[in-house]
Amino acid sequence: MRFTGKTCLVTGAGSGIGRATALQMAQEGGNVVVVDLKLQSAQSTVDAIHASKGQAIAVECDVGASAQVQAAIAAAVKAFSALHVIVNDAAMMTFTPIVDIAEADFFKVIATNLGSVFLFAKYGVPHMPQGSAIVNISSVHAHATTPNVVPYASSKGAIEAFTRGLSLELASRKIRVNAIAPGAVDTPMLWDNPNVKSGVEKVNGPVGKPEELAEAICFVASDNASFVNGTTLLVDGGRLSALG
């Protein structure tokens, strides 16, 4: 029961890795704030948590929009009084070459994937006591990538640099900041990817279950990882060498 008495806010928790993480944290005693762009998805995660006698609230929020992030944090603190864990999981991808992509689409990916990590740190950290933890979800695309996903890959690379830098800034507050870089995971984001559908990105290595990622995320978010800080844990079943 690593999260008993802790408030755990998970973005993108209406589906996939975020949902599995929210369920696991609730199972381990956490009060979970299920944040998602789609309220219905968030509510379905909350319903599953309530069905197993856990505590959770659903919050509709576009994580790239400052006012909505601030409102989500306020809702979390109002419901559960403090914030001990933030998992920045929500993300989006585009599949257009850089010379063709609309400026607005490029900046939307950066705002959703990277801006959200900034906003939840800026507005969340003041509510986080000593011993809290932030986990940012990166991707193997920060390390090896394919054509036409440059905005996504760049946002994930930047998340890892942000994680390192923020961990230094928060060391005096005793708040740890780490990133998890998943490989291929069995979620809608993987199978809806046109590069995967067309075979440009081959999924010929192992495919993880969302629950396997949740295990890693819960580890770095918990006190068991008290000496793990400012780093990125690759959780890809060894896939990175098979990207291509």
Ligand SMILES: NC(=O)c1ccc[n+]([C@@H]2O[C@H](COP(=O)([O-])OP(=O)(O)OC[C@H]3O[C@@H](n4cnc5c(N)ncnc54)[C@H](O)[C@@H]3O)[C@@H](O)[C@H]2O)c1
């Ligand atoms: N599935 C994979 O193979 C894989 C691989 C590497 C990294 N990742 C990363 O893992 C994380 C989770 O991905 P997943 O595969 O579970 O995806 P998913 O599509 O199953 O879930 C993503 C969730 O994020 C929500 N979301 C999207 N945009 C949002 C926004 N602006 N505000 C709030 N919520 C928003 C969606 O509604 C959805 O519920 C992402 O950061 C993704 O980049 C996934």
